[in-house]
Amino acid sequence: AQSVAQPEDQVNVAEGNPLTVKCTYSVSGNPYLFWYVQYPNRGLQFLLKYITGDNLVKGSYGFEAEFNKSQTSFHLKKPSALVSDSALYFCAVRDKYTDNQGGKLIFGQGTELSVKP
Amino acid sequence: EPEVTQTPSHQVTQMGQEVILRCVPISNHLYFYWYRQILGQKVEFLVSFYNNEISEKSEIFDDQFSVERPDGSNFTLKIRSTKLEDSAMYFCASSSGWNQPQHFGDGTRLSIL
Structure with missing residues (x-):
């Protein structure tokens, strides 16, 4: 079965x-x-x-993530954290899909990010 | 930017009562989902809906649960006879394609007394 794991409950x-x-x-x-x-x-x-495609994916608010097939990882990164980035972050994988199923998301348990001034 | 909207934001219901949670997905989206998040736990899939029928459902989605898209815009989740353990945040989501991101509403907090 598909699964994701977020090993850290909190990141400061x-x-x-x-x-x-x-x-x-x-x-x-x-x-x-x-x-x-x-x-x-x-x-x-x-x-x-x-x-698919480039292993480094860029997203919203300056975030990016690096896909690493050999390590089966997809870590979220940001070069310079802001206090406003403090939130709960979830990694998810799309389950198997067919054209008419859409594929549910399977979520990790979440990581609480705290950015201090 | 278009959003998924959910009502009500908070619903308090007596155990055994029926409850209907409402969602308006993004208008051109084709795939619809319900998830729930029990306090302190991970987000769990309940059901997906496509082409006017359920395409997949989880073990949580038993006979007490049903979904409907009655008028082409609303997407509802009904719990027929609520239990204490149904207390959770319920999220609706929609996407324009199977390989597109799912967009979530702000959720309905359901409290069963």
Whole structure:
């Protein structure tokens, strides 16, 4: 079965420093990977996706993620963290799909990112 | 930018009562989903809907749950006889294609007393 794991419940970073939020995946076949962010009392906002192509994917708000097939990882990164980046981050993999199924998302448990001034 | 909207934002219901959660997906989207997030736990898939029928459902989505797209714009989740363990945040999502991102609403917090 498809799955993702986020090994860190919480990541603490000083503002201006680079940040990394880790994600590893386990899939059969080619992975379709996503990152979402959740601010308090809000839904999940799409940040970026990896379907195919370049291993470095750029997304919203200056975030990027690096797909590493040999390490089965898809870590989220940002060169310079902002206090406003503090939120809950979810990695997700799209489950197997057919043209009429759309493929549900399977989420990791989430990582709380805290950026301090 | 178009958004998925969900109503109500918070629903409090007595155990055993029926509840309907409402969603308006993004207008040109074709795939619709419900997920839930129990406090402190991960987001879990409930059901997906395409071409006016359920395309996939999880073990959570038992006979007490149903979905409907009654008028081409709304997408509803009904729980017939609520249980305490149904208390959670329920998220609706939609996407324009199977390989496109799913866009989520802000959720309905369901509290069962």
